[in-house]
Amino acid sequence: MPIPRGDGAGTHKSFDFGHQKIQEDIADSDYKMACSNKDLCRKEPTCPPKCAYVSNPYLETMKEDVLYHFDLGTKTHDLPAMFGDVKFICVGGSSSRMKTFSQYMNELLGLGRATDDIPNICAQTDRYSMYKVGPVLAVSHGMGIPSISIMLHELFKLLYHAKCTDVVAFRIGTSGGIGLKPGTVVISKVSVDPSFHPHFEQNVMGKITAYCTELNAHLSQELLNCSKENNEFDTIIGTTLCTSDFYEGQARLDGAFCNYTHEDKMKYLQRAYDTGVRNIEMESSVFAAMCKRSGLPGAVVCVTLLDRLQGDQIDNSHEVLAEYQERPQKLVGCYIKKVFCKI
Ligand SMILES: O=P(O)(O)O[C@@H]1C[C@H](O)[C@@H](CO)O1
Numbered sequence: 001m002p003i004p005r006g007d008g009a010g011t012h013k014s015f016d017f018g019h020q021k022i023q024e025d026i027a028d029s030d031y032k033m034a035c036s037n038k039d040l041c042r043k044e045p046t047c048p049p050k051c052a053y054v055s056n057p058y059l060e061t062m063k064e065d066v067l068y069h070f071d072l073g074t075k076t077h078d079l080p081a082m083f084g085d086v087k088f089i090c091v092g093g094s095s096s097r098m099k100t101f102s103q104y105m106n107e108l109l110g111l112g113r114a115t116d117d118i119p120n121i122c123a124q125t126d127r128y129s130m131y132k133v134g135p136v137l138a139v140s141h142g143m144g145i146p147s148i149s150i151m152l153h154e155l156f157k158l159l160y161h162a163k164c165t166d167v168v169a170f171r172i173g174t175s176g177g178i179g180l181k182p183g184t185v186v187i188s189k190v191s192v193d194p195s196f197h198p199h200f201e202q203n204v205m206g207k208i209t210a211y212c213t214e215l216n217a218h219l220s221q222e223l224l225n226c227s228k229e230n231n232e233f234d235t236i237i238g239t240t241l242c243t244s245d246f247y248e249g250q251a252r253l254d255g256a257f258c259n260y261t262h263e264d265k266m267k268y269l270q271r272a273y274d275t276g277v278r279n280i281e282m283e284s285s286v287f288a289a290m291c292k293r294s295g296l297p298g299a300v301v302c303v304t305l306l307d308r309l310q311g312d313q314i315d316n317s318h319e320v321l322a323e324y325q326e327r328p329q330k331l332v333g334c335y336i337k338k339v340f341c342k343i
């Protein structure tokens with residue numbers, strides 16, 4: 001049985017940018033899901049092969065599409081000219097991280113210097129920021145599932161309007177580790193919800209649909225290979241727990257409210273560890289689900305800022321945290337550079 005590739009995946013037929021292996025994996029490999037519900041992705045609707053990255057018949061009927069939170073639009077901007085060459089979308093919570101990442105990629109790809117001032121394409125709005133260097137588009141998504149979900153809807157529509165092809169997506173973020181040395185980078189195999197189910201539940205008009213949250217296995221392996229070549233910090237592939245809150249949602253004892261005990265917390269984290277969870281963050285589930293629905297190969301690469309078995313507070317120095325945040329950027333940068341050099 002062919003792999004269910006998600007709504008927009010039928011268009012990934014031209015392999016002109018070096019993502020061949022990844023695109024073929026999506027198309028041909030057996031569907032090996034780390035999920036308990038192996039039928040999850042098979043239930044996702046497939047879309048007509050014509051559409052890319054989106055699956056919405058209404059889009060074609062619209063005279064204009066305003067990407068409100070980016071302050072971009074199909075009538076006001078020439079999206080194919082501005083973004084048609086994008087091959088890598090890299091998203092992360094903070095605006096300044098995405099700016100720093102774009103400057104880092106500018107130098108790494110030989111397009112300029114790391115000190116160049118890359119303009120924020122979405123400067124007219126303060127919801128998200130967006131930086132473009134060559135084929136790399138770096139976009140901030142704020143904190144939590146609703147914030148990244150809104151951003152991804154508009155970003156995938158942007159890719160569609162700009163007629164982009166063969167795009168790969170990365171989330172570069174921070175997380176809390178479980179049983180790992182702080183500073184370890186976790187590449188997510190799959191994102192699980194707080195009950196450790198490998199799916200993202202979307203409530204549309206009162207009806208709940210569960211979407212598969214598996215990440216692209218080949219892309220994850222490529223990133224792990226980059227870490228072995230770099231050999232600068234520990235990197236593993238593991239399961240990521242995605243929550244809707246930083247405090248009670250992650251079993252912290254230091255929030256404004258807490259009606260459970262230290263023992264409850266430790267039992268929960270131990271259960272998480274036993275099911276394969278190695279880090280906790282707040283966006284991977286919807287990122288994974290939306291990438292799969294759009295046919296985009298996606299990877300989630302997050303550094304752990306602390307070991308949650310040891311505590312809850314993030315009290316490392318500013319310098320240490322800044323260096324930790326660079327680690328996912330280095331892995332993703334290494335992968336992009338390898339692909340970019342093949343052009
Ligand atoms: O990409 P970032 O570092 O923002 O991801 C994690 C998850 C939450 O958004 C946030 C909580 O501190 O960090």
Ligand SMILES: O=c1cc[nH]c(=O)[nH]1
Binds near residue numbers: 174175246250305
């Ligand atoms: O503990 C942590 C650290 C960063 N981000 C999270 O969501 N949790």
